Amino acid sequence: MGEAEAMEDPMEGGFGGPGPEDMRNASAALGAALRGFGATEAQAAAGLRACLPSPADTGPLADVRRARAVALAAAEAASRAALLLEAGELVGRGGAAPALAAALAEAARRLGLAPASLAPAIRAAALALPTDDASARIAAAIRAQDLAQHLSA
Numbered sequence: 338m339g340e341a342e343a344m345e346d347p348m349e350g351g352f353g354g355p356g357p358e359d360m361r362n363a364s365a366a367l368g369a370a371l372r373g374f375g376a377t378e379a380q381a382a383a384g385l386r387a388c389l390p391s392p393a394d395t396g397p398l399a400d401v402r403r404a405r406a407v408a409l410a411a412a413e414a415a416s417r418a419a420l421l422l423e424a425g426e427l428v429g430r431g432g433a434a435p436a437l438a439a440a441l442a443e444a445a446r447r448l449g450l451a452p453a454s455l456a457p458a459i460r461a462a463a464l465a466l467p468t469d470d471a472s473a474r475i476a477a478a479i480r481a482q483d484l485a486q487h488l489s490a
Contacts, residue, residue: 368429
């Protein structure tokens with residue numbers, strides 16, 4: 338067998354897709370995007386809380402009902418913010434999709450939210466990558482799809 342025959346065929350096995358480094362970069366980028374989404378939710382929660390009347394304010398009963406609705410919306414936004422910030426930390430570390438999805442599901446349940454509620458945010462994070470690197474985008478899409486499938490199962 339000649340030297341040329343002994344060399345490995347680079348096309349053997351077809352195209353392999355994103356490599357391990359691309360997947361680690363995708364996890365980091367998805368984590369950063371999720372943390373950004375969490376920060377936006379936290380700002381929304383703070384803005385809603387700022388709209389609430391203080392105990393010194395007086396007003397008719399309708400204002401109390403309106404204030405209750407705003408307080409509920411602020412609490413829900415704060416819960417989503419906490420979940421997205423934690424999800425960003427978890428996803429950013431990387432790891433196997435089943436174990437990561439289990440950790441994300443547990444975080445969602447602790448906040449009283451359905452694990453599947455994270456799937457749209459994870460998919461959106463894959464679309465929000467600030468890069469034109471095709472490998473990074475493909476890896477992020479693969480990672481997001483894997484996580485979304487595990488969370489929705």
